[in-house]
Amino acid sequence: MTTSKNDNIKKDNELSPELYHIAREKGTEAPFSGKYWDHHEKGMYQCAVCGTELFSSDTKFDSGTGWPSFSEPMNTEHVILKEDNGHGMRRTEVLCKKCGAHLGHVFPDGPRERGGNRYCINSTCLLFKGKK
Numbered sequence: 375m376t377t378s379k380n381d382n383i384k385k386d387n388e389l390s391p392e393l394y395h396i397a398r399e400k401g402t403e404a405p406f407s408g409k410y411w412d413h414h415e416k417g418m419y420q421c422a423v424c425g426t427e428l429f430s431s432d433t434k435f436d437s438g439t440g441w442p443s444f445s446e447p448m449n450t451e452h453v454i455l456k457e458d459n460g461h462g463m464r465r466t467e468v469l470c471k472k473c474g475a476h477l478g479h480v481f482p483d484g485p486r487e488r489g490g491n492r493y494c495i496n497s498t499c500l501l502f503k504g505k506k
């Protein structure tokens with residue numbers, strides 16, 4: 375674990391309008407618009423709000439949806455999964471455990487050989503750190 379002081383969490387007025395909309399108002403970026411859906415470098419995707427390590431490039435796969443897709447979180451202790459019945463759909467919301475940012479949703483249509491889950495995450499909520 376790296377240091378996890380709460381003062382690493384960006385305040386709402388420090389977030390870009392896009393990040394605020396998605397992380398705090400549970401918005402969704404347009405598919406194929408984000409910076410990471412077609413990003414294939416090795417490394418770690420962190421929370422754009424607080425820096426928590428959320429997803430490893432090792433679990434990223436091409437889902438064809440236009441959003442970064444992962445088969446599992448880097449550490450299940452770093453995320454919260456929450457039932458979301460909004461917009462007339464039953465979905466499972468994915469939130470950052472540390473800062474509460476809305477990240478995206480998890481769907482049960484991921485690659486079966488990797489466990490069958492697809493974490494569909496907004497690029498805007500992620501910050502990529504390449505392996506050195």
Ligand SMILES: [Zn+2]
Nearest residue numbers: 421424470473
């Ligand atoms: Zn966070």
